[in-house]
Amino acid sequence: MSGDHSHNEDQIDCGSRxxxxxxxxxxxxxxxxxxxxxxxxxxxxxxxxxxxxxxxSSDKKHRDKEKEKMKHKDGSADKIKDKHKEKKIxxxxxxIKKEKENGFASPQHVxxxxxxxxxxSPKHEKSLKRERDDDNDSEFKPKKIKxxxxxxxxxxxxxxxxxxxxxxxxxxxxxxxxxxxKKEPEEKWKWWEEERYTDGVKWKFLEHKxxxxxxxxxxxxxxxxxxxxxxxxxxxxxxxxxxxxFAKMLDHEYTTKDIFRKNFFKxxxxxxxxxxxxxxxxxxxxxxxxxxxxxxxxxxxxxxKTKEDKLKxxxxxxxxxxxxxxxxxxxxxxxxxxxxxxxxxxxxxxxxHPKMGMLKRRIRPEDIIINCSxxxxxxxxxxxxxxxxxxxxxxxxxxxxxxxxxxxxxxYIMLNPSSRIKGEKDWQKYETARRLKKCVDRIRNxxxxxxxxxxxxxxxxxxxxxxxxxxxxxxxxxxxxxxxADTVGCCSLRVEHIKLYPENDGQEYVVEFDFxxxxxxxxxxxxxxxxxxxxxxxxxxxxxxxxxDVFDRLNTSILNKHLQELMDGLTxxxxxxxxxxxxxxxxxxxxxxxxxxxPAKILSYNxxxxxxxxxxxxxxxxxxxxxxxxxxxxxxxDAKRDQLSDxxxxxxxxxxxxxxxxxxxxxxxxxxDLVKMKFPPWLSVLTTC
DNA sequence: ACTTCGACTTAGTATTTGAGAC
DNA sequence: GTCTCAAATACTAAGTCGAAGT
Numbered sequence: 189m190s191g192d193h194s195h196n197e198d199q200i201d202c203g204s205r206x207x208x209x210x211x212x213x214x215x216x217x218x219x220x221x222x223x224x225x226x227x228x229x230x231x232x233x234x235x236x237x238x239x240x241x242x243x244x245s246s247d248k249k250h251r252d253k254e255k256e257k258m259k260h261k262d263g264s265a266d267k268i269k270d271k272h273k274e275k276k277i278x279x280x281x282x283x284i285k286k287e288k289e290n291g292f293a294s295p296q297h298v299x300x301x302x303x304x305x306x307x308x309s310p311k312h313e314k315s316l317k318r319e320r321d322d323d324n325d326s327e328f329k330p331k332k333i334k335x336x337x338x339x340x341x342x343x344x345x346x347x348x349x350x351x352x353x354x355x356x357x358x359x360x361x362x363x364x365x366x367x368x369x370k371k372e373p374e375e376k377w378k379w380w381e382e383e384r385y386t387d388g389v390k391w392k393f394l395e396h397k398x399x400x401x402x403x404x405x406x407x408x409x410x411x412x413x414x415x416x417x418x419x420x421x422x423x424x425x426x427x428x429x430x431x432x433x434f435a436k437m438l439d440h441e442y443t444t445k446d447i448f449r450k451n452f453f454k455x456x457x458x459x460x461x462x463x464x465x466x467x468x469x470x471x472x473x474x475x476x477x478x479x480x481x482x483x484x485x486x487x488x489x490x491x492x493k494t495k496e497d498k499l500k501x502x503x504x505x506x507x508x509x510x511x512x513x514x515x516x517x518x519x520x521x522x523x524x525x526x527x528x529x530x531x532x533x534x535x536x537x538x539x540x541h542p543k544m545g546m547l548k549r550r551i552r553p554e555d556i557i558i559n560c561s562x563x564x565x566x567x568x569x570x571x572x573x574x575x576x577x578x579x580x581x582x583x584x585x586x587x588x589x590x591x592x593x594x595x596x597x598x599x600y601i602m603l604n605p606s607s608r609i610k611g612e613k614d615w616q617k618y619e620t621a622r623r624l625k626k627c628v629d630r631i632r633n634x635x636x637x638x639x640x641x642x643x644x645x646x647x648x649x650x651x652x653x654x655x656x657x658x659x660x661x662x663x664x665x666x667x668x669x670x671x672x673a674d675t676v677g678c679c680s681l682r683v684e685h686i687k688l689y690p691e692n693d694g695q696e697y698v699v700e701f702d703f704x705x706x707x708x709x710x711x712x713x714x715x716x717x718x719x720x721x722x723x724x725x726x727x728x729x730x731x732x733x734x735x736x737d738v739f740d741r742l743n744t745s746i747l748n749k750h751l752q753e754l755m756d757g758l759t760x761x762x763x764x765x766x767x768x769x770x771x772x773x774x775x776x777x778x779x780x781x782x783x784x785x786x787p788a789k790i791l792s793y794n795x796x797x798x799x800x801x802x803x804x805x806x807x808x809x810x811x812x813x814x815x816x817x818x819x820x821x822x823x824x825x826d827a828k829r830d831q832l833s834d835x836x837x838x839x840x841x842x843x844x845x846x847x848x849x850x851x852x853x854x855x856x857x858x859x860x861d862l863v864k865m866k867f868p869p870w871l872s873v874l875t876t877c
Numbered sequence: 878a879c880t881t882c883g884a885c886t887t888a889g890t891a892t893t894t895g896a897g898a899c
Numbered sequence: 900g901t902c903t904c905a906a907a908t909a910c911t912a913a914g915t916c917g918a919a920g921t
Contacts, residue, residue, distance in 0.1 A: 526909075526911080528909090585884080594912095595912095597912095598884080662915080663916085706887080744915075760915080761886085808890080
């Protein structure tokens with residue numbers, strides 16, 4: 189059993205997902221429908237087992253899991269492995285420390301980078317030099333040429349020699365940077381030719397202007413009315429603002445959903461005055477119609493603004509971008525990805541999210557933590573206001589953070605993908621995937637061996653890893669129930685997500701996957717697996733309830749610890765990167781032909797990308813405008829059809845006319861000119877539509 | 878050992894932009 | 900000039916994963 193050569197080809201043809209998913213989804217997915225089906229299945233399964241013994245199956249699940257875990261708590265082998273691991277890390281640490289001491293990032297004098305043949309752990313960021321693979325895959329050379337963001341960002345280059353971190357007259361520089369940028373040919377900062385920081389330091393100098401806050405709420409004009417129970421009702425600004433959030437979404441289907449409405453109403457009431465609260469007790473009696481119309485009219489007005497107005501708007505945006513959209517990180521002016529604070533609104537999670545409709549509150553300066561250099565010019569809060577905190581943590585990459593109120597998670601303002609800090613990380617990611625390429629056969633052999641292990645947890649780990657590798661599944665962290673949509677990944681698959689067919693459509697050992705993954709995107713795939721995998725799955729699923737975990741002795745942390753032992757820096761997601769990359773590479777090789785013209789090459793390229801999208805189960809809803817443009821096309825087709833039948837009619841009568849007149853000239857006219865005029869060659873295509 | 882948290886990447890959707898067709 | 904449509908960009912939710920906390 190070698191690490192199967194055919195494996196890579198499997199990546200593009202791993203089961204019947206392509207066809208099936210389209211069959212099932214009718215090309216464009218219908219989330220609502222999907223969710224309902226999913227739930228129904230679950231209910232069905234539950235009721236099957238629901239009588240008698242287990243009234244609360246989730247409770248039972250919990251108990252069982254506990255029991256099982258106890259049974260296997262002996263896992264002593266792991267401890268030994270852990271010790272090994274620690275040693276390794278220490279070793280690397282020592283090395284790193286040494287190197288780190290003289291490590292500079294973005295040195296003023298750019299040294300050329302010797303291509304040494306050693307790999308350093310990207311994970312531990314030991315190396316001063318960027319790791320570079322020494323195998324012969326020359327086609328893999330990192331060729332991303334990133335620019336120091338945005339054309340206008342330029343001119344920073346010249347300041348590279350400025351030693352002092354204090355940008356004396358920063359404003360002036362930035363301003364004339366803008367002017368110059370338009371004329372000067374762009375000079376790119378080749379950060380990838382420079383040395384990197386070590387030991388977790390992300391920057392030495394960071395200066396920025398802080399975030400741009402959402403514009404304050406502007407009450408709607410008094411002639412735009414809200415009605416409750418058929419009567420006009422004037423709302424307090426606070427309540428009105430939240431009402432406008434709902435009104436703006438009225439056209440969306442989710443405003444009809446119970447959870448959305450319930451969550452919204454509950455949060456809305458919190459913003460109401462006591463009087464409003466006592467009056468407004470039923471969302472059904474609320475009429476947001478005028479508000480909704482008002483906002484529609486507003487957006488129309490925005491679209492039909494004059495050229496000058498639009499230009500003015502554009503310029504204002506550009507000004508904001510120049511002022512707040514860039515930071516200075518280690519002598520370079522870098523573009524910020526999201527310098528605007530997320531405006532308040534109603535939360536719309538993806539899929540069946542239990543929190544949809546909740547109020548996403550307005551972020552104030554007092555919620556904001558600023559991160560910048562001690563020796564930089566700190567961003568100033570709006571006058572009379574305060575930041576929550578200003579800190580100087582150069583072990584992180586974010587500039588601004590705040591805690592969001594829906595999940596209580598932290599949000600960040602970070603740099604654009606073209607920045608050095610993001611680019612390096614991205615590069616590192618691909619380098620890790622390239623290292624996996626070198627040992628993937630070994631790892632595959634290993635997990636195939638592990639399918640036979642005496643220990644259940646090792647078998648589970650091996651089967652899960654096989655799915656992650658073969659099907660590009662995500663790791664599948666556990667999620668808190670009731671906090672988010674019910675989605676899963678590999679380690680969190682439940683019995684209800686998998687069906688086993690010893691034989692199906694002439695194939696043996698077929699596994700059918702049907703679950704909602706990230707973003708509640710449905711993963712449907714029917715795939716033949718090796719007999720051992722199949723038997724193992726039967727074993728894992730034996731005597732379990734539909735909502736029990738398939739891999740009850742596995743989680744992402746256990747899996748990743750194991751992967752770490754197999755290869756430094758290896759985690760579950762690296763397999764996705766690796767398999768996506770190798771698939772693209774193989775497909776390009778297979779589909780493209782040097783002699784083809786550009787359009788043919790583009791077609792092949794798109795097809796190669798499609799193969800990757802299928803592997804990774806990337807899906808998108810049809811654009812909103814899809815329906816409309818189809819209608820337009822149909823209208824054109826109809827018009828041509830009419831034209832065609834008119835032309836036929838004319839032809840007929842002209843022929844008849846010619847017969848009567850027996851006029852040579854007329855004959856000629858009928859057979860050539862008229863036909864040419866009325867039946868352009870491409871029209872025949874339409875007639876077959 | 879398990880849970881929570883923080884930092885960061887990934888990815889779908891909405892909006893804007895800009896080029897070509899009419 | 901206006902309209903249409905696709906590509907680019909903006910936005911932000913939802914993942915991953917390691918480390919700290921319990």
